[in-house]
Amino acid sequence: MTQQPFSRPGAVDLTGLGSAPAAAGATTGAAGSAYSLPIDEQNFQAVLESSMTAPVLLVFFSRSRMPESGQLADDLETLAGEFEGRFLAGLVDIDATPQIAQAMQIPSVPLVVVVLEGRPMPLLQSAVPLEELRAALTQVLQQLTAQGITGRHTPRATATADDEGADQVDPRYAPAYDALEAGEVDTAIAEFQKLVDANPADTEASAGLAMASILKRTQGVDLDSARAAAAAAPDDVAAQTLVADLDMLGGHVEDAFARLVGLVARSAGDDRDRARQHLLDLFAAVGNEDPRVLRGRQNLASALF
Template sequence: MTRPRPPIGPAMAGAVDLSGLKQRAQQNAPASAAEGAKTAGPGGPGGTEISEANFEDQVIIRSDEVPVVVLLWSPRSDVCIELRDALSGLAAADKGTWSLATVDVDAAPRVAQIFGVQAVPTVVALAAGQPISSFQGPQPADQLRRWVDSLISATAGKLAGATSSEDVEEVDPAAAQARAHLEAGDFVAARTSYEAILEADSGNAEAKGAIRQIDFLTRASGQRPDAVDVADAAPADIEAAFAAADVQLLNQDVSAAFNRLIALVRNTSGDDRTKVRTRLIELFELFDPADPEVIAARRNLANALY
């Protein structure tokens, strides 16, 4: 099977796995992120402009100490500029409790490629080298404030950086092998590896999340490309709607996918409604629970049900 391009981009929880980059960065890291900042270029509360040269130090390593909010933007977009200014203001007001990193996708396309960016502006928050939340497009100032506050709250007391060998998390060989299969696009081998991890540790969150994503990728990449048109022509066909939602998620049209199934919940009853609701919740679980689109969709689903 041809390896599909990464789905959903950074919005999908865990879809962008930077663990390999983090490991390399730690091996080559300066004594502290502050030391690395000496050569990082313009920075401070207003944000650090990210290039290939300083990406590892100012994004991956820095996120061991405080949450790093990465803004992928273009100076050709007024919306991007407005969002950059809004985030810069919040970063300045918060005085170092989190770090703003800005990536001009035109000037640093390879950095943008790491995040699987399909549109700008895209914002990805990282902690301990991994994405923990994200969104695309403009956001109201009050929602931005709440989003940043949620990042600070979620990481409070959990980020201190690795200061000694005792602080460095031991790499699980089984997990490393599973990640390697996943990064290589070998979904069968990756799923087998993660299943073995779950057999030994039934509560392993990484394995559970990875299997959900692998199953989604396998199913969605096999849907017919005109699935959306087919579903639009038969709005009462549940299976057609499921296929269309998969394709829309794969193409990062997240709200449209959620709204399609929420509309179907409104128009069904009994077992059919339960079936649609179950699929929708499964799709929610692919994302960070704090993702604004997931929060909105859960609220809309509750309204549709009650």
């Protein structure tokens, strides 16, 4: 799968779609789940407006022309529930709603588009396995969190007509995410630490703490200088772990893991322990169920034993 870096190009011109008559057989938006819904001409604009506070992922598919694209839509709907509102999945059946496909200038299906603040960016253009899709979305959401974009959508089952799609953060995490959004990294670390201390099994709090710690360690760091220092001192734990942190923020998760696995393999004593613990912290930031973490743990075990 080819994943492009997240950016914010110009918004799509949707003039007139809100009042256009629905195509024959178009979905009405009444179905779906807590964090997903079928898209038609009537709800399309409202769904895009909800991207002002949390991401929307539009998946364009055709079950009749390409069944694999329909499976991708089903998988995205499943993951929308797993991520509990970090994004809203908009399911666009191009056979039922051809006007939307025309407005978005969809070249082919399947296509998944990230929409943030009303602006679209293609994410992937092929049907991929569920695990690969989960890993890609985890990476995108980590990058957004690093940018202070931490909003959540309200579950549709409890949303009203006025607030459907509005952003809502779980109250337990709100102080930490608010601090991240305000650029107050130290406060975010303290808030996440409280949650972890209260419940060490809270994986979201652990991931948030790990990511906030990465942000803290990389504040004010010049990327080129850090890479040059690491190249000049391949066995320096501080230099190598700093570049691994920078790789994480840049979305190069596997590169970060490989760098530290290699460092563990050629280190000993305290240096090895420091490198190993840092790698475990990066695993926590990504999430233990991520296939890249599973591979990273296997590689770490090989390096240690």
